[in-house]
Amino acid sequence: MTGKTHIIGGIAASLAFAQITNYEPVLLLGAGAVGAVIPDICHGGSKIGRTFPVVSKIINTLFGHRTFTHSLIFLLMAALLFNAFLPNEAIAAGLLVGMASHLVLDMATKNGIKLLFPFKVTVRFPITAKTGGTAEYVVFAMLSLLSVYFGLSAFDFNL
Incomplete structure (x- = not known):
């Protein structure tokens, strides 16, 4: 996936996470991106x-x-570091949610990821998208819509 798809994925995931936590949505949003x-x-x-x-x-x-x-293992190490050194729990949580969203999106590519590193097992979804291809643009559009939806809920916009 391209950088912009990862960023919108981090935004969507952090705003969705805001729905089930009491963390400040703005902090989650920024950290998630x-x-x-x-x-x-x-x-x-x-x-x-x-x-x-x-x-x-x-x-x-x-x-x-x-x-x-x-x-x-990288997510776990990051969680330990963030919780030890970041003064704000919402920022630490947002960073981790954004990182997790990145892994999920890259599992949707043909090359997949080594999720269980150091084991050399490649993890990917059964249906994958080509980076920069049409399917990725569809994913980007869907994540954009989800970001708007979760953003309206997280920031209590009553439209």
């Missing part, structure tokens, strides 16, 4: 990879793309 791009630090051409090229190169050299940073 940021968290949605974090797993692609392993790819030098990604939004975050271009922002932190040295870190991206090191991670890619050590692990490759869609392995460690796309795994449950």
Whole structure:
């Protein structure tokens, strides 16, 4: 999936998460959008990879793309770090929700992810989409609509 699809996925997921928590929706929304791009630090051409090229190169050299940073162990390590060092629970939760949304979206691609890293098992959904293809644009549109729906509910807009 492309960066914009990951970002809208993080937004939709964090706004959906806001429906079942008492966290501030604005914090979840912002953190969810940021968290949605974090797993692609392993790819030098990604939004975050271009922002932190040295870190991206090191991670890619050590692990490759869609392995460690796309795994449950990475999510667990991030959760521990966020909870230890971030002063706000809503921000930590939003980052994790955004990161989780990234993994789910990449499981919908042909290449899948190494969700159970260090095991070399590739995890993907039975039906996949090509990155940048028509199916991804449909996913993007659906996530955009979900973001509006959950956003209206999270911010108590009564239309």
